[in-house]
Amino acid sequence: MMNLSNVRKSINKEIEILILTNSNNNEVQDLPICVQNILNGDYENVMNDQLFSILIQELNGGNDVSKFIHDNIEKTDLYDSWLCTGIASLLYFIQQNWTGPEVKENIKWHINKENVLKDLSLHDEYNANVKMSHLLYFSKIIFSNEILQNAYQSCIWWLFRTNFLHQLILNESSGIIFDETEQLIQKINNLQLLKEDLYCETLLYIEVAQFYFYYRRIQSSEKYIELAQERAKLSLNLEGALGKRTKYQEDKAQLFLRITLEKEQFLSRDCKNLPKSLDLNDDIRLEHIEFSRNIENTQLGAMEEAIILAKYIQLQLSQPRDKLTDEEVTPYLTVVVNNTRNWSLKMVSLYYRCTLESGDKRTVERSMIQMEYLIHELNKPNVSVANRMDIFFASGLKPVWTLEQMWAQLMLSLGLVKGALDVFLKLKLWEEVIACYNILELKHKAAEIIQQEISKKPSVQLWCLLGDATQNPNCYETAWELSNGKSSRAQRQWGFFYFAKQNYEKAIPHLKLSVELNHIQENVWIRLGFAALQVEDWKLAATAYKRYCALEQTTFEAWNNLAKAYIKLGDKAKAWKSLQDAIKCNYDQWQIWDNLMVVSIDLGHFSEVIRCYHRILDLKNHHLDVQILDILTNAILNNINDSDGNFTQKLLPKVLELFGRITSFIPNNSEVWRMYGQLTALKKTDIDSEKAVQYLQQAHRIALSDPKWLLHEGSVEKVLQLCYILAETYLQYASNCELKKKRTLLASAKLSLQGVVKKVKDKEWNNEKIYVSVGKVEKHLNTVVAELEQIKMTN
Structure with a gap:
């Protein structure tokens, strides 16, 4: 690092703040002329003053601008002049493209436009309406100089501003600029300058927010x-x-x-x-x-x-x-x-x-x-x-061209197509031009005008648009070659061409290469994720949707698909987290809640399962998932630990509330009543035991009301299982009742069980499980009969 203690500098920290904040503070005396000119908006005077005699000869001679500037700064101590020239150059560029009033360029030095185009385009071209782009290029080189950054704390802040404006003139969002600028933000946050000036600190935070908005x-x-x-x-x-x-x-x-x-x-x-x-x-x-x-x-x-x-x-x-x-x-x-x-x-x-x-x-x-x-x-x-x-x-x-584009779009929305078309043509917004020609039913003009522009000056954008208009993939290949294999746009449009035709295998390589060249393309990541899902490349799908969700966090379909990819990869924990994020994006999509419920039951998030089921009922009014309810019921009956290590029977009141809600609109499902009865029996009070018996009786009646229950082994096994649970509940409840009520209960149990046992035993079965099950039920039936006999004898 160069020793700056002996360098002649008039611009101190206080003056740096004045320039950063564009403030004419009368208390600061003897401001350098270049600073006064900047604060007064006389940017040409700064650029044509102290350095112009050096710049004219060197820059107009076609020398390497970057090397010349860095060498000159290193060899001289004209730091103030270089800093002010960089700032004036940037602000003059802003005046020409943002704030106005537009003035005829009156600068006595120029930079080779080919070098400017090459360095600023970042392989994807900048907006055709940008004026005096060499001013931005020039200021960016100055602010990037490490010597100036060490001499002036504000220099890195000016580089942040320059970088953001660089992004705003590009046709594509640039991952390179984004990454560089985030690093600059971290450095600026540590400046002593901010800790000493509250206005400056607040100003920076708003500017950084504007950067992240983009x-x-x-x-x-x-x-x-x-x-x-x-x-x-x-x-x-x-x-x-x-x-x-x-x-x-x-x-x-x-x-x-x-x-x-x-x-x-x-x-x-x-x-x-x-x-x-x-x-x-x-x-x-x-x-x-x-x-x-x-x-x-x-x-x-x-x-x-x-x-x-x-x-x-x-x-x-x-x-x-x-x-x-x-x-x-x-x-x-x-x-x-x-x-x-x-x-x-x-x-x-x-x-x-x-x-x-x-x-x-x-x-x-x-x-x-x-x-x-x-x-x-x-x-x-x-x-x-x-x-x-x-x-x-x-x-x-x-910028000016954005205002004009918005004006043309408003005209278009009001049916003023020709007026809008004139503005779009002026701004060289060829996609909008094509849309206008389509509205005017002049589709042939769309391809004609693009080919006409290509004949004047071919560009990646024009060849891509021609490919879109003619549906000829060779155009994208030409665009790719024109960019020397560097354009993310060419690969993107190439991939989109195959994606639109649902040829996902061909689309994927182009979409992948596009995001490798520029990683902040949301519309490419989401298509790449979808294409990967279609070809069942789960790892690529997960990667693509993860990157998309990092860029665009409010699209529930993307979070949902990311969860699907994780499930296919066997990573249910990540799937669960993704579905939670999906719900934040769209609280009213019952399918997401259903997916979250399924993953939650697998991971043991039982309280979340209950919440999901209630939310689905809020949205649909009617929903039945017997498998989920069965797993939830068994978890509570066996009092297993949930994902947090808590016993699940703590959830019993909430589960009973859920079953009460389900049975209110699904009154004829035997399985639901059976589970409701089993869970109610866990409370072990007389009232709840009686309720449990009633619920199980309801389940029994519904199951036997199906005339085909005896025709299928599966339904026979379910009825026998239900009879076994019913018998156990009867016997348990009856054991604590007075004699009269006990006899009534046992008589009811005998009636419920006898018919089922007789009907099952009257048929021959090839399924050993049925004989085992009927044996268990018969054993309980015998107990019931024996207890009834004993009651008779005591009377």
Whole structure:
């Protein structure tokens, strides 16, 4: 590590924080010119100033950019200049692609575009609408320099920001960037910088949450939002109050967000000329919920509002998309839309309102007009660049092309197909272009336009789309060769081609190779898992579904299939855990509860078996699984230990409650009444013994009511077993009764047993078990008869 003690640096820790937070702190005096320019949004001046004389000659000469930068940093002590140039380059890139206003590039140095394309594409190409990508490339090289990272704590944070923006310009989620950035997050969390500045720490947590939102890592994002809330001392709770949404509606309970701030809000600056929230102009629906009482409005700063907006996104991602979810999350969004004075947060909150309202016929038109308005706002000069950049990294602001894509999709939903098509063509969104041509019944144009673009400049994406349009697998092979055997997309689409034709054996090798190249493709993992199930490759199925569930934790079918794979592999403990996760995803799918019940009975989780059976009855009202009930009954009768080492007879009250529920809607099953009677007898009170006899008599009557019971050996054995249990219960109960009741019981037992014994003995059987069983029953019958005789003699 280089000794930094003698290096000339003007940028200290306090100034680093100013730049990180985009804060014009008047208390800090004598800021370097390059820092002042960054905070004022004059990024071109920084890039064309101190280093340009060196850069022009070297970079325009086509030299290795990375080597040149690292060598120059090592040989000189222009650390401040290099850091500021990297930051200005990144922020200028953001201005061109995210915040606007777009300006004509006026930088006096350039980098070879082929090198940029090669290094940024990561074999799967970046978005065709990205402008000045060399600025991102340049800043990433600077922030990756170890000397600068040792000189400035903030350098690694800037690298984290650069990495995330790199991901946002790619057409595919990158496992390489994800893994690298997670390592950066761990390093940033240990910075002394964070421990000394609460605002900085909170800002980082929101930025990290935004990173995890992109990859749909729900648990990780939730963790960092909670950390941000703790640092901000911000408490958020949904509450209800009377109000109305429509002009003619009576007051009814409406949700609002109760915000509690237990410290002073973080400092933030207000922005004038904010984007406007356009009116709904609906004849029935009100612009806002009108509450019948005044709802307290807590004053918040931009940081607190960024946390609330992040919480909104996290709730959206973690719950299924339906009207109930929308009702629960809208109050979070409404707070930001109505109150923020921050430009980025206003843009983002209005964007999310457009997406939220896009599915409602009363609001979709407002969504389309609002989205078009936001796009025009980007290039209006009435808001300074510095104001636009304020809290940008924590806001989750979408790039220009995403806003335009959303606008086109809204047009398409309203039937404005040609308008949408023009925008999709401009953005080079060929899949959407194909969809538009299909709607316009111009399917031939889809393949034509792709071939036309290929003739201009062939790409992996275009060849894959041509394969999709023509159903020719040779196109995927061409795409694969074009990528020099590095494109996960080419292999993915190749695999999907065979998967759609249910040719799973051919699909699997392509899907496997795709996820080897890029391991965070949820849609590939789940198809690979399904294909492996179909060909009965249980190990591959388990691996694929496990990886899918790590990426997308809310799909119950995947957890269910993972459990199936584990069961086939003989690992029921893992199957049980997977089914528990499946239930968290979908509490109302009775088949999952049934699967969990079966695995639970095998593993001895008997209390879970009872819970599962009750839940199935809640969902179906009617369910009978005699095998499960029989295993459960025998476990309790024999008082075996459950999976936790507890005696199962502790569960007797819960099991009896379950049987009571089952017999209420299945009154004619002999086996169920037999088990119910046996279990009731365990309580050994006079009342319960009498109930047990009644239940067993009911079982006996139902069994004999079947005229075919004597025709099959299996049913004969069951009747004899039932008679034996009935006789034992009669004798046990009668032994503790008064004489009169005892005689009645024994007489009833004699009547029940005699007929069965006679009928069975009158036939010849080839089954030795039947003779043994009838012998046992006859022995009890003889005991009953003998006791009856003894009672007569005593009288």
